[in-house]
Amino acid sequence: MTPIIISALLVGALLIALIVQRRWLGLRRLAGGLLVTYITILLLSGAGELFFRCCFAQSENTVTRATLNWLERYWRSNTLGYRDREWTPDMWEGKTTVLVTGDSFAAGWGIDDPADRFSDVLAGRLGNSYAMMNLGVYGTSTPEQLDRLRAFPLHDPDVVIMQYFLNDINYTMLAQGVLPAAKPAPAWADESYFLNFLYNRLLARVLDPEYNRDWWGENYAAYDSAPLWEAHRLEIEAYIDYVDSVGARLIVVIFPNMLDPVRSVAYVDRVAQVVEATGHTDILRLFDAAASWAPQDRMVSPQDTHPSVAFHHYVGETLAAQFFADS
Numbered sequence: 001m002t003p004i005i006i007s008a009l010l011v012g013a014l015l016i017a018l019i020v021q022r023r024w025l026g027l028r029r030l031a032g033g034l035l036v037t038y039i040t041i042l043l044l045s046g047a048g049e050l051f052f053r054c055c056f057a058q059s060e061n062t063v064t065r066a067t068l069n070w071l072e073r074y075w076r077s078n079t080l081g082y083r084d085r086e087w088t089p090d091m092w093e094g095k096t097t098v099l100v101t102g103d104s105f106a107a108g109w110g111i112d113d114p115a116d117r118f119s120d121v122l123a124g125r126l127g128n129s130y131a132m133m134n135l136g137v138y139g140t141s142t143p144e145q146l147d148r149l150r151a152f153p154l155h156d157p158d159v160v161i162m163q164y165f166l167n168d169i170n171y172t173m174l175a176q177g178v179l180p181a182a183k184p185a186p187a188w189a190d191e192s193y194f195l196n197f198l199y200n201r202l203l204a205r206v207l208d209p210e211y212n213r214d215w216w217g218e219n220y221a222a223y224d225s226a227p228l229w230e231a232h233r234l235e236i237e238a239y240i241d242y243v244d245s246v247g248a249r250l251i252v253v254i255f256p257n258m259l260d261p262v263r264s265v266a267y268v269d270r271v272a273q274v275v276e277a278t279g280h281t282d283i284l285r286l287f288d289a290a291a292s293w294a295p296q297d298r299m300v301s302p303q304d305t306h307p308s309v310a311f312h313h314y315v316g317e318t319l320a321a322q323f324f325a326d327s
Helices: 003-020 027-052 065-074 117-127 142-151 170-175 193-207 215-224 226-245 262-277 287-292 309-321
Strands: 096-101 128-132 159-163 249-255 283-285
Touching: 003 027, 027 065, 027 193, 065 193, 096 117, 096 142, 117 128, 117 309, 142 159, 142 170, 142 226, 159 226, 170 215, 170 226, 215 226, 215 262, 226 249, 226 262, 249 262, 249 309, 262 283, 262 287, 283 309, 287 309
Parallel strands: 096 128, 096 159, 159 249, 249 283
Antiparallel strands: none
16 A cells, blocks of 8 residues: 555544544534545546546656556567567568667657658668668667667668667766766655656646756767767767678768757767768758757657657658668
8 A cells, every 4th residue: 555545544534533523513514524625636636547547648758657658558569679570581581671770769759650650661662672670779879779789680781770869978978977867756756647647747847956957958068078979979980880890881860859959950960970980971960850840740749859750751751762762
């Protein structure tokens, strides 16, 4: 029994005790009125809990109770842990093979149907002569994505699409002990789906002093830090070196800060310049496109700032037009 339920029972028991006592009649009448209000609040809270536990599902930037419901409803992984079909060698035999690596953007966080992800849209454009395999995993960064690329059963892909997002330097920050720790929600906000919704949508703004931190400013400061950027640059180059070593064509897709694309232009360009310095020019910078779209069109929702279905389609179609025109 959770502390919230125990507290609710104790309050109810106290009100009932005040009603049945006969010494203080004024207090008895007050407790009677409060008990009616209390029962009404409990019924409304119970209805809210039932709705947010069983019916409400929505992806958010963090893993809230609503996000867990969304994952339960829409997210299915194969035996390798990827949100993709079960690939076997006979399925890619004789086809042009494409491996897509990345984080939640590649995996399609916030996208109910995986067919709407940019990789799947691109696969639909290219047809059955291509085998498009998605290795995107939420929360991963460049070194982790390289490890997954190395471990994948297909070791000699024809094409590798490296999806990059402007928080990949967080892995470098974590490795060097300078990544600020995320503050967890209070325990009571995790005991109830209804309270979890209220906390994340309303109460966190007031109760959590960390809520209004300029997280993106801290992130950009890491790119501007010479030691951190040098370490991260080496991580990007290690990824590219591996792709070169297996003879695959490299295409890099760089997503900006979807909340404020213009602010992130310099950092998208900085990553692109590292790629270009290695001799690779197949780079899709998405800050101009993102900036030209209204926020409600380019993002899943105000709570989930990942690319929308429409923007995923734009990315997939642009990849097809710019880098696979001959196909």
